[in-house]
Amino acid sequence: xxxxxxxxxxxxxxxxxxxxxxxxxxxxxxxxxxxxxxxxxxxxxxxxxxxxxxxxxxxxxxxxxxxxxxxxxxxxxxxxxxxxxxxxxxxxxxxxxxxxxxxxxxxxxxxxxxxxxxxxxxxxxxxxxxxxxxxxxxxxxxxxxxxxxxxxxxxxxxxxxxxxxxxxxxxxxxxxxxxxxxxxxxxxxxxxxxxxxxxxxxxxxxxxxxxxxxxxxxxxxxxxxxxxxxxxxxxxxxxxxxxxxxxxxxxxxxxxxxxxxxxxxxxxxxxxxxxxxxxxx
Amino acid sequence: xxxxxxxxxxxxxxxxxxxxxxxxxxxxxxxxxxxxxxxxxxxxxxxxxxxxxxxxxxxxxxxxxxxxxxxxxxxxxxxxxxxxxxxxxxxxxxxxxxxxxxxxxxxxxxxxxxxxxxxxxxxxxxxxxxxxxxxxxxxxxxxxxxxxxxxxxxxxxxxxxxxxxxxxxxxxxxxxxxxxxxxxxxxxxxxxxxxxxxxxxxxxxxxxxxxxxxxxxxxxxxxxxxxxxxxxxxxxxxxxxxxxxxxxxxxxxxxxxxxxxxxxx
Numbered sequence: 361x362x363x364x365x366x367x368x369x370x371x372x373x374x375x376x377x378x379x380x381x382x383x384x385x386x387x388x389x390x391x392x393x394x395x396x397x398x399x400x401x402x403x404x405x406x407x408x409x410x411x412x413x414x415x416x417x418x419x420x421x422x423x424x425x426x427x428x429x430x431x432x433x434x435x436x437x438x439x440x441x442x443x444x445x446x447x448x449x450x451x452x453x454x455x456x457x458x459x460x461x462x463x464x465x466x467x468x469x470x471x472x473x474x475x476x477x478x479x480x481x482x483x484x485x486x487x488x489x490x491x492x493x494x495x496x497x498x499x500x501x502x503x504x505x506x507x508x509x510x511x512x513x514x515x516x517x518x519x520x521x522x523x524x525x526x527x528x529x530x531x532x533x534x535x536x537x538x539x540x541x542x543x544x545x546x547x548x549x550x551x552x553x554x555x556x557x558x559x560x561x562x563x564x565x566x567x568x569x570x571x572x573x574x575x576x577x578x579x580x581x582x583x584x585x586x587x588x589x590x591x592x593x594x595x596x597x598x599x600x601x602x603x604x605x606x607x608x609x610x611x612x613x614x615x616x617x618x619x620x621x622x623x624x625x626x627x628x629x630x631x632x633x634x635x636x637x638x639x640x641x
Numbered sequence: 642x643x644x645x646x647x648x649x650x651x652x653x654x655x656x657x658x659x660x661x662x663x664x665x666x667x668x669x670x671x672x673x674x675x676x677x678x679x680x681x682x683x684x685x686x687x688x689x690x691x692x693x694x695x696x697x698x699x700x701x702x703x704x705x706x707x708x709x710x711x712x713x714x715x716x717x718x719x720x721x722x723x724x725x726x727x728x729x730x731x732x733x734x735x736x737x738x739x740x741x742x743x744x745x746x747x748x749x750x751x752x753x754x755x756x757x758x759x760x761x762x763x764x765x766x767x768x769x770x771x772x773x774x775x776x777x778x779x780x781x782x783x784x785x786x787x788x789x790x791x792x793x794x795x796x797x798x799x800x801x802x803x804x805x806x807x808x809x810x811x812x813x814x815x816x817x818x819x820x821x822x823x824x825x826x827x828x829x830x831x832x833x834x835x836x837x838x839x840x841x842x843x844x845x846x847x848x849x850x851x852x853x854x855x856x857x858x859x860x861x862x863x864x865x866x867x868x869x870x871x872x873x874x875x876x877x878x879x880x881x882x883x884x885x886x887x888x889x890x891x892x893x894x895x896x897x898x899x900x901x902x903x904x905x906x
Contacts, residue, residue: 416866418862418865418866439868439870442866442867442868443868445866447863447866447867449859449862449863451856451859453811453856454855454856454859454860454863455859455860455863456807457804457807457860457863457864457867458807459773459774459775459803459806459807460775462878463775463878463879466878467864467867467869468867468868469876469878470875470876470877470878471867471868471869471870471875472868473874473875473876474876475876476876476877476878476880479876479878480878483878499807499810500807500810500811501810501811501814515867516867519867519868
């Protein structure tokens, strides 16, 4: 497995001139390998958004290094690096640049001087990948939030990025739109083994990841598989993160004397344990 | 709300005029505006009117939409007509009431000017009705391209225009939402004297501006991350195609100009 993105003791402060100022990101290190799905979770102000800005080169860390495809991210290779990173932001409306769906998907391609024939081809294939190919000429105000986010994903895919970053991409969507977007990402991963980094405070979304990075107050508090991270249980609640529904349910059931084995991440596991729990007695 | 918007009036279609390249349509309309002033007698004005009707037929736009476009300038039209009727004092008197006299030349001039107005409004309406805003922007960008030599930021202007057009519906929705929110808190936007109504608009504008700036910042970030570095080295997704239709329409326009010059007195 080759490394796609890594942070090497990265620190960043919005007010570096002030001594002992609070750092938005403090000494954070992690590595993302090809084909992984990583979630960064944490409550507001935990440094998640700052990390996204550092990855996309909108901010440069005062200490430490960011490696994208094993190269250190600098002012010089910034624009080239950006072609390898696909980003989807929170607000579906505020990232839609083109007048129609196809114009928007083509935007990054236009910026990078892709020839016209190649552009048309890529616009069509990437829209097909997110199942929006029948909306080619639609204007943004005729699309739902979930559809707009899928167009944004297509716009990112058109550049054939090494990594897709979802910066709270589902936070402003209704449950249906959220499911749409997450299904699209899952399908994409099955087809192309795309590397995904999703920044979220939705625990159910975080559960889909291979690995979770839990951020608190600018520091990496925990890292590991969803099972490992959520087994911290009450610690996470203390830091303002909600536990997955199945976990809360398990806890309440146990408190009420239902004998269950272990913690449960997903509803399916919980249900399986529930209906078999009496056999185990 | 959208139906009243001048830019929202684009009517998709497949007519001869619809299929013209936006560049040729823009050149055509601008040249036509100049050519209109060549007419100065009954034959030439008649010719202009006939030509305009021909364009409308070609565009297959329903007359209703064009008449609608005429409404905002109707007052101006009536006003200039009356001015000409009242103040031109040449030719025979056609109507007399005390000191108030209407001369033949006045009526004629009034009608001429009205035709000029109607023709101009109709032809420009046909342009906006048959060309999508994004095509118009593309056309303007390409046509203004030579002005890059005199440091006119043509690409930036075109991009600004297309983003502005794209955000009109978004901001309209937002205005609607804020309006309802303020109304729910008891703000009355539609009643009372003018001074009160203007005051009621302030709590509407402030949140709208705040959110517009927020949107602008988000959009700038999104654009930068997607590799936007200005017009240098950019390719275009939309290709404009100049074909025989465009050449023909410009040839016809030149012929019309020549005919008008020949027929004018």
